[in-house]
Amino acid sequence: MQTKPVLGQAEVNEILAAAREEADRHGWKVSIAVVDDGGHPLGFMRLDGASPGSAYMATEKARSSSLGRRESKAFEDMINNGRYAYLSSPFTATLEGAVPVLIDGHCVGAVGVSGVKSEQDAQVARAGIARVVPRSA
Template sequence: MRTIAALELADCRRIAAAAEAMAAQHQASVSLAICDGGGHPLLVVRLDGASPSSTAVAMAKARMAALNGKPTADQEAAINGPRPALLQLAGVFKEGAVAMGGGLPLLHSDTCIGGVGISGMTPELDGAIAAAAAAALQGQPG
């Protein structure tokens, strides 16, 4: 048997603060979502000016990253290239999950313990904000 780390509210707040700081630097109106390793929501924030639909998309990106343990941008690239069958993953998960850039798995000791999803801007900016958020879990500067 092994012990698996779990995200706590303090972790989620640190991750969200890093995402909010990066979004502010870029004047980005985004939503951010953090979920646990099972894809269940832990924290969802819609920044001022972000589209209402961006909250659902951010959660779907976070869920896909957590359940698949891979960046959603990599999954999007695979779907657009050699692996269109990966489109079926969202249906397998039975809840909203999308393979669009802006979602990253949250790792602890090489184990996926959750996911972060950012939605509202370009895939590149969403991804950069997600990277800053994920780095905050590791105590790294965004």
Template sequence: MKRKFLKPLAFIAFFSTFTAAHAEDSKVLTRTVLSSAGAKSLLNVAEADAKRRGMKVSIAIVDGSGRLLAFIRMDDSQSGTDETAIKKARTAALYQSRGKVLAERVSQNQAFLTTLPGITAVPGSAPVMSGQYVIGAVGVSGATDDLDDAVATNTAAAFQP
């Protein structure tokens, strides 16, 4: 009876080891990506939060590669906020960090960060996570740093894949 039980266990142990090693050597990765529906959902959450706070801002949602998926420039927002929101979102996605964290690092004598390609190290952006992976980001521009950051951070935190 013991032998009948041990053979399947040995097979399972061997197969598990093989698949784990195979996964490490794989030439193809499967990734979770932010869909357009997910981007629209994030945009709606951010816009509702901004309106509730009385803000007139631009909001950008990008995918994990920093490519724009959704955008709104709210009525009466400043004209320069559109590009800034997009740049903030791209920074959060590409460098996998909140803009506020990067801004703090720059102010702590890590100014070299400002030389990185495409970086906008100011508050108002947050990465969107699916498990441990950054699948997108939110960028908000047009209010104070604290308000922009609050909307971006709350929106990213509210995302449920």
């Protein structure tokens, strides 16, 4: 039987707290979603002033990143580089702003953020992950 690491509620809470701290430090009004390796929601936070649409996009970005096992920016880059057929993929959020959570080579979920510039969304997601995953992981 195989075993793999999983995100527990303690890790999800730490990710959300660290991501919120990063957003607050810059005054960014964002939504933050944490999903498991199947793209199912584990935790969510919509900061005061974040748009309702950001709640949807954060979750979809996280889901795409988790299921695709890569940053959502990779999908955006594929499309921008001419691979337009990828627009018909099941990954609906093909914009930068979600980062997979990788532990010992396993994708255990992802963090998606929406509400500011895409690279800033990704910065918030990375800050959340860094709280629970050391750089060497």
